Amino acid sequence: MTDLREVTKRAVTWLSQLFVSPLLLLFWALKPFSREDHLFSGFSQLFSLIPGLSGSYLRVAFYRCIMKHCATDSVIGFGSVFSHRGTEIYSGVYIGPQCNIGLSTIETNCLIGSGVHVLSGKGQHRFDDLQTPLRLQGGEYQQISLGENSWVGNGAIIMASIGRDSIIGAGAVVTNEIPAGSIVVGNPGVVVRSRYAGEPTSSET
Numbered sequence: 001m002t003d004l005r006e007v008t009k010r011a012v013t014w015l016s017q018l019f020v021s022p023l024l025l026l027f028w029a030l031k032p033f034s035r036e037d038h039l040f041s042g043f044s045q046l047f048s049l050i051p052g053l054s055g056s057y058l059r060v061a062f063y064r065c066i067m068k069h070c071a072t073d074s075v076i077g078f079g080s081v082f083s084h085r086g087t088e089i090y091s092g093v094y095i096g097p098q099c100n101i102g103l104s105t106i107e108t109n110c111l112i113g114s115g116v117h118v119l120s121g122k123g124q125h126r127f128d129d130l131q132t133p134l135r136l137q138g139g140e141y142q143q144i145s146l147g148e149n150s151w152v153g154n155g156a157i158i159m160a161s162i163g164r165d166s167i168i169g170a171g172a173v174v175t176n177e178i179p180a181g182s183i184v185v186g187n188p189g190v191v192v193r194s195r196y197a198g199e200p201t202s203s204e205t
Helices: 002-033 036-048 052-066
Strands: 104-106 144-146 182-185 190-194
Touching: 002 036, 002 052, 036 052
Parallel strands: 104 144
Antiparallel strands: 182 190
């Protein structure tokens, strides 16, 4: 039974790759005339609209050829969009529906609930100059890392890297780096316990 399941998965993966090939060719044809990440996010929005498990297979088939890295066994839910080609998704990752993922590295076996926003750091928008419209002040993108075997609950907002084996509660807002093995809740996010030591803390993150 296991062997049959693996054969079926491989066949579906191959068929998905074949199906997305025309859109891959279109992407590479348009790339010289477009801003790369804008073009990428447009294709991401298109692929996000395909429902069901087949949609996940097609998204992964596209991203593994376009992103910096996307493992074939990852799962990407309906309505989830990506904004940067430099994003990396490793083996065993699950991304729930309706997520918005910026420039990030999502390590092995991470679980991301629905409606999660992973921003490209805290410095995307400058606002120091009162004489210049906010939209013209620019900013800087930072690659955010979600450590191996971490779990991010529904509706969380992530603006800083998270250490491995961490749990981020639903609706939490993470603005500073999180140590490995942390349990984080609230807005602003607070580390309430370490999964390693079991000792409660009260530090804001």
